[in-house]
Amino acid sequence: MTAMENGKEQILSVSDLTVLIKRLFEQNPYLSDCWVRGEISNFTRHSSGHMYFTLKDSGSRIKSVMFASKNRNLNFLPKEGMKVLIRGYVSVYERDGQYQLYVEEMQPDGIGSLYLAFQQLKERLEKEGLFLQEHKKQIPRFPKVIGVVTSPTGAAVRDIITTIRRRYPVAHVLLHPVLVQGTEAPQSIAAAIQQLNTQPELAIDVLILGRGGGSLEELWAFNEEVVARAIFASQIPVISAVGHETDFTIADFVADVRAATPTAAAELAVPHLMELFRHLDSEQQRMATALAGRMREMKRRFETLEQSPVFTRPTDRIHQLRQRIDHTENELELVLTKLAGTRNKQVNDLMQRLARRSPVERVMRTEQQFGFLLQKLSAAMTNRMTAAGTRLDRMIDKLDAYSPLQVMKRGYSLTYRVDKDKQLIRSIREVQLGDKLNVRLQDGWLDCQVWGMEEEHNRDE
Structure with a gap:
């Protein structure tokens, strides 16, 4: 300065x-x-x-x-x-x-x-938290009963009912007439909201509170504190639709959702039935496409399995199992041989120790111990051989169960061409009238000739 x-x-x-x-x-x-x-x-x-x-x-x-x-x-x-x-x-x-x-x-x-x-009431209620988003309740997506709190003679109720019937005719509209203008209107509106909340038998899903447009004085009933408190205390979600798009009231700030007009409130309260149908059609189409894709995938997997060696060459599995049995027998023989050698070595060691010791008592005890070990060895070898034989029998039984010969015992047969390769016949399309064939049964062979043919058609073809 x-x-x-x-x-x-x-x-x-x-x-x-x-x-x-x-x-x-x-x-x-x-x-x-x-x-x-x-x-x-x-x-x-x-x-x-x-x-x-x-x-x-x-x-x-x-x-x-x-x-x-x-x-x-x-x-x-x-x-x-x-x-x-x-x-x-x-x-x-x-x-x-x-x-x-x-x-x-x-x-x-x-x-x-x-x-x-x-402004004063708005500031006071805002400080109390009545406008906070955390207190807003979710509007149900598919309401069954819609409560409408408004004048029974105004344009608002006609717009709401017409819109609901057009968009979602399955919903039930329950009108609770109230005064929307004048000194008695605030108490009338608040009492209606409280009454509808204390009647659970009505099962109201959402409330629409509204009226048509007007001046600030005409809309003033929706700026009263008693109405704001009733909306805030309502357990039923409330949609406020008071006046036109540019009109704002205290009820708009407290309500769970504010609509610009009564018609907009009805559109917020219910879905459009035709849109739901279109959505269902879309989901149905998606499901059909997914199912068709799943069927194609399953068919591809089935065809892959059908071409697998298990079905095209069933004897390969039997040969592999037989080879495994041979290997198991060889391994068992080696184990037994090794075990016998070990036991013989132990016996020789004991005999040498006995030879080095002269007392008769010790010789007798040693002989007794030697005899016990021989019995134990014999029992162990017997048990081992029994267990190995049991496993061998089970494996042979399994092989026998997988054998095509067992299937033939139930009446099935295999048909081959009469040639040096003896090609297996899988389809009627592989033979012609007059062809000579060999048929393998479970106990022998048949020499046959084709005199007649009849093809069965699959339903899927």
């Missing part, structure tokens, strides 16, 4: 004085957020979107400005001579050294008192 001391006085520049006055305005809590009523004059809207005008009454006037970021939310156009109610703050425009009113909100003065009441 530039200053010049002259005794105890301090001399300020014009800029310093203006800044000081501006700070005084800003530090005053009343001037930082106040409501002012007046008449608009000298109204100008700049190309930037800012609004400049003078607010006056019979005794005084004050320059005012409403920036574009604030006035773009206005639902009316200010005009010369219009009486308005303004909320804003007072500050100083430093360049001209003039104080002026910076406008935050503006409403026509005719509804000023109601708008103030609306």
